[in-house]
Amino acid sequence: MVEARIRVIYGDTDQMGVVYHANYFRYFEFARGEYFRARGGSYRDVEREGLMLPVVEASIAYKSPARYDDVLLVHVRVSELKRASLTFHYDVRREGAPETLLCTGQTVHACVGRDGRPTRLPPVLVALLQMAV
Template structure:
């Protein structure tokens, strides 16, 4: 599991002063990038090798609101991977308040080549994922 920290900016909030629901998907994406970096890799490297990991499914549940200037802790981990796909799970909490579960989520990613056709997860990525589970 990797923890990524992000601060809510004013532009992330809606008229009610809470984080707009779609912004949690951005927080998930930010955490995924930190996940790869924490393991010595990057999504950019995968793309250079011709491997793309588009999101093919997303789910989010909202438990409590985050507000402007809150520091959030986004926990991310690999919850599943197969020959040509992988899934990440997420928890978003307010920093300093571990009991404050704000949101949970999951993204499923296909592994495709530059041509958009499914391909096997690269061996280096499989090793990274095995270390993370």
């Protein structure tokens, strides 16, 4: 598991002063990038190999709202690794005592080549991701 820290900016909130629901997907994306970096790789490295990991499914269960200037802790881990796809799981919490669970979610990613066709996850990427499965 990797923890990414994000401070909510004013532009992330809606008229009610809470984080707009779709922004959590941006936080997930940020955490995925941190996940790769924490394991010695990057998404850019994946693209250099001619591969992409598009999101093919995404879900969130909201528990409590985040607000402007909150510091969010996004915990991300790989929960499933298949031949040509992987699933990330996320817990988003408000930093503080006690930490408050704000939402949980997951994204499923297909491994595709530059032509957009599904392809096997390369061994180097599997090894990087298996460190946490």
